[in-house]
Amino acid sequence: MNEILSTQGLYKSFGGIVVADNVTFSIAAGEIIGLIGPNGAGKTSLFNLISGVITPDAGEIFLRGLPIGDLPLHRRARAGIARTWQHVRLFKTMTVLENLLVAPRECSGESVFKLLFGGGAYRREQATLRDRANGILARMGLAPMAERLVTELPFGQQKLVGVARALMNDGPCLLLDEPMAGVEGTAYETIKTIVREEAAAGRAVCVVEHNISFIKDLCSSAVFMANGRIMQTGTVAELFGNKFLTQLYFGT
Amino acid sequence: MHYIYSLLVLIGIYVTLSASFNLIIGNGGLISIAHPIFFALGAYTAALFAINFGVPVLFSIAAGMIVALGSSFALSLPALRISGDYLLIASIGFQLGLVQIIKNLDFTGGAGGLGNIPSVLSGETRDIAFAVGSLGMALVVVLIIRSIIRSPYGSAITAMRDDELAFVSLGRNAMAIKLVIFAIGSGFAGLAGGVYAYYYLYLSPDQFEILQSATILTMVVVGGMGSTLGPVVGGILLLALPQAITFLQLPPSIMGPLQGMIFTLLVLVFLFVRPQGLISTKRLHR
Numbered sequence: 001m002n003e004i005l006s007t008q009g010l011y012k013s014f015g016g017i018v019v020a021d022n023v024t025f026s027i028a029a030g031e032i033i034g035l036i037g038p039n040g041a042g043k044t045s046l047f048n049l050i051s052g053v054i055t056p057d058a059g060e061i062f063l064r065g066l067p068i069g070d071l072p073l074h075r076r077a078r079a080g081i082a083r084t085w086q087h088v089r090l091f092k093t094m095t096v097l098e099n100l101l102v103a104p105r106e107c108s109g110e111s112v113f114k115l116l117f118g119g120g121a122y123r124r125e126q127a128t129l130r131d132r133a134n135g136i137l138a139r140m141g142l143a144p145m146a147e148r149l150v151t152e153l154p155f156g157q158q159k160l161v162g163v164a165r166a167l168m169n170d171g172p173c174l175l176l177d178e179p180m181a182g183v184e185g186t187a188y189e190t191i192k193t194i195v196r197e198e199a200a201a202g203r204a205v206c207v208v209e210h211n212i213s214f215i216k217d218l219c220s221s222a223v224f225m226a227n228g229r230i231m232q233t234g235t236v237a238e239l240f241g242n243k244f245l246t247q248l249y250f251g252t
Numbered sequence: 253m254h255y256i257y258s259l260l261v262l263i264g265i266y267v268t269l270s271a272s273f274n275l276i277i278g279n280g281g282l283i284s285i286a287h288p289i290f291f292a293l294g295a296y297t298a299a300l301f302a303i304n305f306g307v308p309v310l311f312s313i314a315a316g317m318i319v320a321l322g323s324s325f326a327l328s329l330p331a332l333r334i335s336g337d338y339l340l341i342a343s344i345g346f347q348l349g350l351v352q353i354i355k356n357l358d359f360t361g362g363a364g365g366l367g368n369i370p371s372v373l374s375g376e377t378r379d380i381a382f383a384v385g386s387l388g389m390a391l392v393v394v395l396i397i398r399s400i401i402r403s404p405y406g407s408a409i410t411a412m413r414d415d416e417l418a419f420v421s422l423g424r425n426a427m428a429i430k431l432v433i434f435a436i437g438s439g440f441a442g443l444a445g446g447v448y449a450y451y452y453l454y455l456s457p458d459q460f461e462i463l464q465s466a467t468i469l470t471m472v473v474v475g476g477m478g479s480t481l482g483p484v485v486g487g488i489l490l491l492a493l494p495q496a497i498t499f500l501q502l503p504p505s506i507m508g509p510l511q512g513m514i515f516t517l518l519v520l521v522f523l524f525v526r527p528q529g530l531i532s533t534k535r536l537h538r
Binding site for chain 2: 051052053073074075077078083085089090091092093094098099101102103104105106107108110111112115126165168169
């Protein structure tokens with residue numbers, strides 16, 4: 001199996017509240033793993049640990065076998081970990097297209113020196129970026145909204161923009177934090193298709209989601225978390241066959 | 253006519269100051285109040301180079317700009333390394349501390365100020381040259397800032413201001429961007445300082461006190477934070493306004509406090525009634 005991302009014994013606590021307790025798991029290329037569990041189980045915290053928003057107290061994170069635990073947030077994104085946010089976090093005063101243009105892994109646009117002295121190579125790179133961004137927007141049916149301010153879009157479409165922005169990072173690992181919350185209709189189907197396509201293209205995808213039918217439709221396997229611990233890993237059917245876990249999750 | 257020319261010189265200087273401050277606070281979202289000290293560093297450097305080494309005008313002004321730009325890192329590097337919020341606190345210390353140092357050093361002329369700056373040109377030629385030079389400087393600075401903001405680099409600055417965490421998690425180095433825009437803004441303040449020194453031929457540390465920061469901030473807020481034309485309009489308006497009330501022939505003891513009150517009132521009124529300023533960036537969503 002072509003392992004992309006793995007964690008080894010991740011531990012993190014915030015003043016006594018343990019959000020990650022000896023978390024060890026891995027995702028292979030082309031796999032879609034569902035991360036499920038009740039609220040406060042540590043799913044988003046795990047994403048934050050992997051992407052570098054918070055640093056673990058113990059444990060290590062590997063991307064393609066290389067430890068990345070010491071890399072700061074922005075370096076991890078450049079190494080190829082793309083993520084979305086539960087609350088979208090788009091750049092509110094910018095258009096849909098502009099949101100995507102600042103998002104690639106390597107981006108000369110953030111260097112004032114390349115702006116001044118980059119010349120033709122710099123402009124060509126910007127043109128290529130624009131093409132890539134437009135391509136992603138077209139795939140997601142967002143092309144007509146490219147020049148609209150993100151705040152003018154309905155919430156479902158903002159979620160799509162969030163996913164589109166993460167796709168500008170063409171790295172091997174994609175973390176989606178509740179991509180379906182507040183999304184319905186065509187946007188729902190679009191996100192499903194996109195996630196399938198990205199995994200088929202060889203990305204390792206991990207999805208935090210409360211929408212069980214989405215998890216059942218998409219995920220090859222799932223990880224059940226509660227109180228910062230991984231309770232069980234297996235196929236979706238296996239997890240929901242476990243009475244104890246369904247009770248933990250649904251409280252019935 | 254001399255009066256008009258001197259007003260034009262001041263407008264050029266203050267538009268440069270407020271446009272560069274706007275880059276830092278309006279576009280970058282970096283809260284600092286140390287802008288006057290970079291203005292001072294540019295002015296004192298240019299003046300000292302001219303007095304002590306007889307360096308030609310343009311070179312000593314350039315030296316002032318470089319010193320202001322370089323010393324911006326002394327503030328931004330340690331302050332931004334911890335967290336953006338510390339910049340404000342550190343900038344207060346930096347501003348107050350450096351003014352005290354200037355007041356207590358011998359070679360800066362101490363609290364009494366620095367005179368004997370060699371004059372370039374004379375008579376009406378001088379007035380015209382400085383008015384044109386100062387306004388030209390303001391124009392070039394505003395155009396440079398505009399081209400930065402409209403470039404992909406400007407998009408990066410805007411994105412960083414909108415949501416820094418989301419921005420960094422895309423792989424962008426927010427720290428580097430902050431350091432650069434702080435340096436560019438401070439460098440332009442130094443440039444304005446050089447022109448100021450050569451025009452007035454005398455520098456007093458009192459002119460670079462923390463209150464200057466309030467004046468520049470008022471110009472930015474009234475004009476429109478984050479918009480390119482805002483500081484231009486704000487600068488011109490707030491320089492013309494005090495000139496306008498001089499026609500009321502009030503005694504100086506009332507004029508000074510009155511100006512302060514008008515500026516403070518303007519900031520408050522604008523922040524409540526029209527937070528986007530006179531020139532809106534159109535995109536500001538609140």
